Amino acid sequence: MLFNRRRQGEISKMKIKEVDKIDTMQKDSNVVKALSNLEQRLCKVLSRVEIVGKKGRLVPVLMTYEMREWITLLLEGRQDLGAVHEENEFVFARSFYGSKGHLRACDSLRKYSQLCGAKYPETLTGTQLRKQLATLSQLLCLKENEMDMVANFLGHDLKIHREYYRLPMEIMQVAKVSKLLLAMEKGGSALAQGQSLDDIPIVDEEIDQSNISTEEEEGEGTEDQLTAIKRSKADKPHPAGKQCKKKKTVTKRPWTxxxxxxxxxxxxxxxxxxxxxxxxxxxxxxxxxxxxxxxxxxxxxxxxxxxxxxxxx
The missing domain is CATH 1.10.10 (Arc Repressor Mutant, subunit A)
Known part of the structure; x- marks a missing residue:
């Protein structure tokens, strides 16, 4: 559940017959051969299982080799110990009272998020984990087909995915649109047809020179920036007869x-x-x-x- 960012209900209800159909990639597949070396290696070490998700749609679950070993050991143990009802069809079956039901992933996650010593255990929930994946995928500027792939993996409709899992607009406006404004401020020479907002080249010096905030001018800027500002002011000629106050020098203290x-x-x-x-x-x-x-x-x-x-x- 943690690895796949799946809904807790989907993982809880995983059935033995679904695991029996575990899908490993064919090494000689033409599609696999067209992938990068890294992607081909991932296809060798990861397996894929389709389970029933929300509204009856099939959704994938990716498993590492270690996860497959755990599942195998779990299924062998239930047969050897006889602790699980023989008609129980769930992988994560209840092992008491002759139950035919399954364990709830949300209960396990809640329990172990507290026991593991996490600083913010309340954030380790199925909903928050799915939101993290869906939201951060917005940072990658994925193509239409790639965004569709992520949405399908999460079991979302693409329209719902975009509407409910987008980055806060104020962050996007400052981080993305500001680059367009800075480029236009310089005459627009850095802009070219077909560029995305992420492709616009902005030099660090442009940010330092054009965007020193009021806070920084009053003393909240970096020590390097403040030193540069003070030097530039000190170099300016002063009216005759007027004496200048000696400027304070900023001593940099290295961070340990x-x-x-x-x-x-x-x-x-x-x-x-x-x-x-x-x-x-x-x-x-x-x-x-x-x-x-x-x-x-x-x-x-x-x-x-x-x-x-x-x-x-």
Whole structure:
């Protein structure tokens, strides 16, 4: 269920007759030969089973070699021990009271998400896992047929998939449409027919020069940016007779591995979504990590910003 992001009801009701029809890819298939080397290797190590999904449609379940071994051991054990009713047709059968029913995947997931020590066990649910796959697939700018493939795998209609599992619009507008605006600001020379928003080349310097926010100008920018701004102001000629105040120099303090790990423990999910954390979240992070006591919330926000920029590079 975790690997396939399947609905809990679909996995719970998997039947022995469905597993008996496990599908392994033919090595000499013309379709397989046309795939990349990596894709051909995946076809060798993964197997596919079709089970009955929502509204009676058939949906696939992919299994690794280890999963197939587990299923085989499970089915052999029920025969050897005689703990399962002989007429029980489910793979994950109940083994008590002569039941012909099945175990519920949601109960198992709820139990072990607590026992495994996960920081946010409430997010480890079938619904959240499926939403994660469906939503992040929007980041990949998949072609029509590829999006259709993902939707079919999840058991969705493509229209429903697009309507209910899209990235937050504010993120997409900032991350995607802004590239078009920056390119047009430079005269549009970087734009070409047939380009997608992901294909528009934007140089990092353009972002630094064109998008220094008010917060950064007031002191929340990166230390490198602030130093550059101060130097440029210092180089400007001043009216005669007026004395300039001496500018403060910013001393860079390298981040230790312990400090980086502490930030990532609490704020990594923001950086994955290319989203800067707010002050309240950063203050909460500082309060829980003594190693960050020498860092201000602005320092940590700058670290997150620079980390996201490096990921893009």
């Amino acid at each position: 591995e312990e400090q980086k790990a502490a930030v990532n423990r609490h704020l990594h999910h923001f950086m994955v979504l290319n989203q800067l954390p707010g002050k309240s979240k950063i203050d909460e992070c500082i309060s829980k990590e003594p190693v960050l006591s020498t860092r201000s919330w602005k320092n940590i926000k700058d670290y997150c910003r620079n980390t996201m920029k490096n990921q893009v590079r």
